[in-house]
Amino acid sequence: MKPPGFDYHRAASLDEACELLSACGEGAKILAGGQSLIPMMNFRLARPRVLIDISNIAEPNPVSEEPGGIRTRATTVQRVVENSSLVQEKLPLLSYAIRHVAHTQIRNKGTIGGSIANADPASELPAMCLALDAQFELRRHGARRTVPAAELFVTYMTTSLEADEIISSILFAEPPKRSGWGFHELARRSGDYALAGSSAVITLDGANRCTRARIALFGVAATPVRAITAEESLLGQVHSASLVKDAAHLVQGVLEPESDMHVTAAYRRSVAEVLTVRALDDAFRRALAAR
Numbered sequence: 001m002k003p004p005g006f007d008y009h010r011a012a013s014l015d016e017a018c019e020l021l022s023a024c025g026e027g028a029k030i031l032a033g034g035q036s037l038i039p040m041m042n043f044r045l046a047r048p049r050v051l052i053d054i055s056n057i058a059e060p061n062p063v064s065e066e067p068g069g070i071r072t073r074a075t076t077v078q079r080v081v082e083n084s085s086l087v088q089e090k091l092p093l094l095s096y097a098i099r100h101v102a103h104t105q106i107r108n109k110g111t112i113g114g115s116i117a118n119a120d121p122a123s124e125l126p127a128m129c130l131a132l133d134a135q136f137e138l139r140r141h142g143a144r145r146t147v148p149a150a151e152l153f154v155t156y157m158t159t160s161l162e163a164d165e166i167i168s169s170i171l172f173a174e175p176p177k178r179s180g181w182g183f184h185e186l187a188r189r190s191g192d193y194a195l196a197g198s199s200a201v202i203t204l205d206g207a208n209r210c211t212r213a214r215i216a217l218f219g220v221a222a223t224p225v226r227a228i229t230a231e232e233s234l235l236g237q238v239h240s241a242s243l244v245k246d247a248a249h250l251v252q253g254v255l256e257p258e259s260d261m262h263v264t265a266a267y268r269r270s271v272a273e274v275l276t277v278r279a280l281d282d283a284f285r286r287a288l289a290a291r
C-alpha cells in the first residue's frame with residue numbers, strides 16, 4: 001500500500017527543522033530513518049500532512065564523552081552507536097542492547113532519536129534510557145529544555161514531546177565504578193520486537209554490598225518501566241540466589257502486560273520475571289569482577 005499524499009521538506013540543520021515544524025503546525029512530522037514512520041504511513045496508521053526530513057543533517061560529534069556521561073546526537077544512526085568504541089567501553093549495556101534492535105540493515109538507517117520518539121513499549125532503546133538515567137535535550141523554535149527519561153514515556157507510542165519539539169540529543173549517565181550490567185530478551189525470531197525483556201545495572205561497594213540498582217523492562221506495559229521497589233530490595237545486600245529471585249518477583253508490581261496474537265499477558269509476566277533473574281545474576285557477576 002502507498003501512503004496518503006504529503007508535503008516534503010528536507011531540513012539542512014536542526015534549527016531549520018525546528019523552524020519548519022513550528023511554521024507547518026499541526027500535522028507536520030519529523031522523518032528520521034523512516035524505519036517506523038514510513039511503514040506506518042504505508043499501512044495508513046499515520047497520516048502526516050507534512051514530512052520534515054532530518055536524515056541528511058550531519059551533526060558534529062555523533063557520540064561524545066562529557067562529565068555527566070556519553071551524549072549521542074538524536075540523528076545518529078543506531079549502528080554508529082552500536083559500533084562506537086566509547087559506547088562499548090563506557091556503556092556496554094547500551095552497546096549490547098542495540099544489537100537486539102531489528103536487523104543490521106534497519107540499524108544502518110534507524111536513528112537513536114527516532115526509536116526513542118517512536119516510544120514503542122517493546123523497543124530496547126527507551127528501556128535503556130531508563131536503565132542508564134538518560135536525559136533528553138529537546139528543542140523547539142527559539143527554546144530548549146532537558147527532560148529525564150522517567151518523564152518522557154507517557155503511554156503506548158506516546159511521549160511528552162510537544163508537537164513542535166524535536167529530540168536533539170540524549171545524555172546517558174555512565175554507571176559508577178564497580179558496576180555490572182545484564183540484558184535478556186525473548187523474541188520469536190532474531191530481529192523481531194521482544195515479547196518481553198529485562199535489563200539491570202548493579203553497583204557494589206568494597207564489601208560487595210549493592211549500593212545502587214537499576215532494573216528496566218520492556219514489552220510488558222504501555223511504556224518501558226523501571227522496577228523501583230525491586231531495585232530498593234537489593235540495596236545493602238550481597239548477591240545470593242534467593243535475593244535475586246525475590247527481587248525479580250517484585251517486578252510483577254509494575255507489569256501491565258497485554259495479550260496479543262503471539263502470547264498471553266500471563267506468559268509475558270512469567271517470562272519477564274525469569275529474564276530479570278538472568279539480568280540481575282549477570283549484572284552482579286560483572287560487578288563482582290569489576291575493579
Ligand SMILES: Cc1cc2nc3c(=O)[nH]c(=O)nc-3n(C[C@H](O)[C@H](O)[C@H](O)COP(=O)(O)OP(=O)(O)OC[C@H]3O[C@@H](n4cnc5c(N)ncnc54)[C@H](O)[C@@H]3O)c2cc1C
Nearest residue numbers: 030032033034035036037102110111113114117123167193
Ligand atoms: C522489520 C522491522 C523490525 C524492527 N524491529 C525493531 C526491534 O526489534 N526493536 C526496536 O526497538 N525497533 C525495531 N524496529 C524499529 C526501528 O528501530 C526504527 O529504526 C525506529 O523505531 C525508528 O527510528 P527511525 O530513525 O527510523 O525513525 P522514523 O521512522 O523516521 O520516525 C519514527 C517516529 O519518531 C519521530 N522522530 C524521529 N526522530 C525524531 C526526533 N529527533 N525528534 C522527535 N521526533 C522524532 C517521527 O516523527 C516518527 O513519529 C523495527 C523496524 C522494522 C522495519
